[in-house]
Structures are given as structure tokens and as C-alpha cells.
Amino acid sequence: MSDIKRAVSMYSLQDQYARKKMTLSDIFEYLNDLDAGLEFISDQMLKGTPEPSEESLAEWDRLVEQYKPDLVCNDIFINTCLYKNRTLTKKESVDLLIKEIKLAHRLGFKMVRLVSNTPANIIEPALPYAEKYDVVLTLEIHAGMSFDSPLTMEFIEVMKKLNSPYVGLTVDTGIFCRRHPRVSTNYFRDLGTNEEVISYIDHIFASGTDPKQFFAGVRSEGKQFPEELSLFLKTQNDFEYALFADGYEMSPFTILDEYMPYVKHIHGKIYEMTEEGVEYSIPFDELIKYLHKAGYNGYIATEYEGNRFTLPDMPILDKENVTAHQKMLKKYIDEL
Amino acid sequence: MFDNYVFTEGTCKNVEDKGQITGFSLQSLITYYRGIPCSMIHDIKVMVDGQEIPREKIRFSPDGTDYFTLDELTTVTTYKWEYGEQGTIFVEQAGGLSGGEHDVTLSIAVRVAYIPVPFGGTKTRQVMITQ
Numbered sequence: 001m002s003d004i005k006r007a008v009s010m011y012s013l014q015d016q017y018a019r020k021k022m023t024l025s026d027i028f029e030y031l032n033d034l035d036a037g038l039e040f041i042s043d044q045m046l047k048g049t050p051e052p053s054e055e056s057l058a059e060w061d062r063l064v065e066q067y068k069p070d071l072v073c074n075d076i077f078i079n080t081c082l083y084k085n086r087t088l089t090k091k092e093s094v095d096l097l098i099k100e101i102k103l104a105h106r107l108g109f110k111m112v113r114l115v116s117n118t119p120a121n122i123i124e125p126a127l128p129y130a131e132k133y134d135v136v137l138t139l140e141i142h143a144g145m146s147f148d149s150p151l152t153m154e155f156i157e158v159m160k161k162l163n164s165p166y167v168g169l170t171v172d173t174g175i176f177c178r179r180h181p182r183v184s185t186n187y188f189r190d191l192g193t194n195e196e197v198i199s200y201i202d203h204i205f206a207s208g209t210d211p212k213q214f215f216a217g218v219r220s221e222g223k224q225f226p227e228e229l230s231l232f233l234k235t236q237n238d239f240e241y242a243l244f245a246d247g248y249e250m251s252p253f254t255i256l257d258e259y260m261p262y263v264k265h266i267h268g269k270i271y272e273m274t275e276e277g278v279e280y281s282i283p284f285d286e287l288i289k290y291l292h293k294a295g296y297n298g299y300i301a302t303e304y305e306g307n308r309f310t311l312p313d314m315p316i317l318d319k320e321n322v323t324a325h326q327k328m329l330k331k332y333i334d335e336l
Numbered sequence: 337m338f339d340n341y342v343f344t345e346g347t348c349k350n351v352e353d354k355g356q357i358t359g360f361s362l363q364s365l366i367t368y369y370r371g372i373p374c375s376m377i378h379d380i381k382v383m384v385d386g387q388e389i390p391r392e393k394i395r396f397s398p399d400g401t402d403y404f405t406l407d408e409l410t411t412v413t414t415y416k417w418e419y420g421e422q423g424t425i426f427v428e429q430a431g432g433l434s435g436g437e438h439d440v441t442l443s444i445a446v447r448v449a450y451i452p453v454p455f456g457g458t459k460t461r462q463v464m465i466t467q
Contacts, residue, residue, distance in 0.1 A: 014369045018341065018420045043370035044419045080449040082375055084410045117450035308337055
């Protein structure tokens with residue numbers, strides 16, 4: 001038996017919602033069919049966030065009353081780039097965070113996820129509000145901006161110093177990729193990306209490390225990529241393929257050992273569920289065993305990112321991937 | 337990355353005001369996965385048959401009611417371009433687009449805090465203008 005629970009991030013259903021194939025009511029019904037909780041993005045599906053109108057809130061209340069979703073987490077963003085000519089001050093950013101905490105509370109969420117690179121110095125001033133409104137603040141640990149990123153390190157320092165049950169982490173499983181997502185490869189291949197670049201990146205993963213670690217040496221010398229890779233980068237797509245390869249990390253699960261007391265939430269990143277019912281890049285069976293052994297009893301929220309790599313004029317298989325991932329999570333959790 | 341959301345099909349048309357064609361408009365979904373204040377729209381570009389429209393001729397409206405120039409947009413923080421809602425791009429051009437077929441390209445870039453460079457999408461559509 002395990003207390004690990006399942007949820008779905010609304011990142012997964014962005015296309016359904018944008019194209020008005022699914023309303024919020026359809027989504028709540030879908031989640032109930034999956035017996036999964038809701039990870040919401042209020043900026044996406046609640047107009048006027050962080051200050052929605054009374055009408056919007058009344059509609060939210062009505063839907064929550066009707067479907068009784070399990071309100072797991074709201075994903076929030078501090079728009080420090082609100083203005084083109086300057087970055088928001090600390091005071092402005094703290095004020096925005098407080099507004100988001102109050103909104104999360106009003107909507108019924110007890111946790112928010114702060115996107116990577118959120119300034120660490122706004123956490124302590126907002127902590128009294130997190131406590132008062134009973135909302136846990138978690139920073140997302142995302143591949144490309146994970147534990148070795150300066151802003152993440154700053155946050156972790158603040159988190160350890162405050163040592164509060166209201167400050168923690170949301171870990172995105174994109175840091176546990178064992179190979180480059182095939183759907184991304186095929187998307188860039190379709191755009192004409194050089195096969196030598198694709199093969200070069202695949203070889204890095206096959207050698208047992210990830211591009212960010214592999215490039216670390218030359219980056220400390222001020223170069224972006226090793227010389228032999230740079231020679232292959234002939235077009236913008238070649239360059240982007242190499243650049244975005246940083247966004248898939250191959251960390252061992254044990255990288256979480258020291259952080260597990262602070263891990264409040266997991267983003268179950270998926271790029272592609274295969275016909276065998278597993279994620280192409282990420283070994284969820286091993287991950288769930290690790291989490292269980294570490295005593296994790298929070299949620300794993302499916303975050304489908306294959307939508308980004310759907311070939312032009314092909315349908316986005318978002319619901320199919322989410323449903324398959326939820327089925328897989330349920331199987332692995334039940335097996336514990 | 338968001339090319340599939342730029343420039344909604346079938347939305348490009350001439351705009352008439354008091355009996356005069358004052359320009360043309362087109363619509364788009366946001367090139368992102370959430371709504372943002374309009375000041376975070378970094379840039380909008382329109383090209384017609386290979387010719388770029390001067391930026392001062394471009395207006396944007398998040399709601400189809402209030403329109404802003406690109407310079408004005410930089411301070412528009414209380415209007416959001418909501419996710420899943422069509423934004424309207426109006427190009428001021430006396431007489432609008434001439435009758436017949438045109439290649440119209442729309443590019444939209446947005447600015448977000450956690451990604452170091454503005455990003456967005458571009459789409460070219462063949463547009464038939466009937467007059």
C-alpha cells in the first residue's frame with residue numbers, strides 16, 4: 001500500500017481548452033472519471049487572475065460544488081517582466097505573490113507552485129501570508145533550471161533557513177530522462193534538423209549522462225557547445241535542438257535524497273506514452289519505488305508536454321497520453 | 337513552438353468605419369499556455385506579400401473593444417490577453433487590402449520571467465479578399 005496520490009496538471013489540457021473542445025466543467029468531469037486531483041493554472045483558465053471578477057469566482061464555486069474536484073495545487077507566475085524597461089522591485093513582486101496566495105486560498109487550494117527562476121527574496125516576506133491563508137509555497141525544480149541553477153540554489157538556501165512547512169519544492173520528473181524524447185526529435189527532424197546533431201545528442205544520453213552535464217566543461221570555458229557539435233549546427237533549428245537538449249536531465253533519483261523532507265509535490269512530466277504503456281524517456285516504475293521508499297505521500301500530477309512536439313496538422317493526443325499515464329501511475333502505485 | 341496558435345484561420349478581413357475602409361484586421365490566440373498582462377506582449381509583426389507593415393500602423397486589442405499601439409501596449413498592465421481568447425490585430429491602412437489573394441504573415445512574441453528571450457510563433461496564410 002502507498003499513500004502516493006494522482007493528479008493532472010492543466011498544462012496537459014491547454015490545447016483542449018484553447019480550442020474550446022473542453023470547458024472547465026468537461027475537465028472536472030474528466031478528472032473525476034480518472035479519479036485524479038486537479039493541478040490548476042489560474043492564469044490559464046480563470047479570467048482576470050490574480051483578481052478575477054465576482055462572476056468568475058461564482059462560476060468557479062458552482063463548478064467546485066457540482067464536481068467536488070480534489071484541489072491539489074495552483075500554478076502561479078510572478079510576472080517580474082511586466083514592464084519592458086525594468087524588472088519589478090522586490091516590493092512589487094512580494095505584493096503579487098501575496099495576491100496569488102489569497103487567490104489560491106479563495107479557490108480552495110492549499111499549495112501553489114512557483115515557476116523556476118522566481119526570485120528567492122520574496123519568500124520570507126510572504127511567509128506570514130502563506131501561514132495565515134494555509135497555502136504552501138513550492139518552487140518548481142525543472143530540468144534546465146534544476147538544483148545547480150543559481151536561482152534555484154538561492155531558493156533552496158532560503159527554504160532551508162526558513163525550515164517552514166509552508167515552503168518546499170515541486171519536482172518535475174523531466175530531471176529523470178534516460179533518453180531524449182523521441183517526439184521532440186521527430187518534431188525537429190520534420191523541421192529539417194541535421195541528423196548529425198540528433199545523433200550527437202542521442203550519443204550523450206547513451207553514454208549515461210545528459211547534455212547539460214556533458215557541456216559543463218566547455219561552458220566553464222565560456223563556450224556554449226563543444227567544437228565538434230558546433231560544426232554540425234548549420235541552421236536555427238540545429239541550434240535550438242542542441243539548446244533545448246539542456247531541458248532533459250538524467251539525474252539519479254538519489255539527487256532527491258537530501259531534499260525529500262521538502263518535496264511537497266511532483267510533476268509527472270510525460271512527452272510520449274508508448275504502446276507498451278510506459279513513458280518513452282522517464283522510468284516511472286523506478287521513480288515511484290524510490291518515492292515510496294522515501295516515504296512520499298503527496299501527489300504525482302501528469303504534465304503532458306508532447307503537445308509542444310505534435311507535427312503540423314496532426315491531432316494533439318493530449319487526453320490519450322494523460323489517460324494512459326494515469327493508468328500507468330495507478331498500476332505502479334497499486335503494486336507497491 | 338506556438339506556431340499552431342498564431343493567426344486564426346479565416347479571420348483576416350478589411351475593416352470599414354463610417355463607410356470608409358480604414359485598414360484590415362486579423363485574430364490570434366496567445367502564443368503561450370496562459371494569459372498575461374498586455375504589457376508582456378513583446379512584439380507583433382505583420383507582413384503582406386513580403387512587405388513588412390510599419391510598427392506604428394499596428395494596433396492590438398485583447399477584447400475587441402479597446403485598441404492599443406505597440407508603444408502604448410508597453411504600459412497596459414490591467415488588461416490581460418486571456419488564454420483561449422482571440423486577440424485582434426488591426427493594421428491601419430486606408431483602403432485596406434486590395435481584392436484578390438495575399439500572403440499575410442503574423443508574428444507574435446511574448447516576454448516571460450523564467451525564459452531569458454522573448455518567444456512566440458509565426459504563421460503565414462493565403463488570404464482571399466473579396467470586395
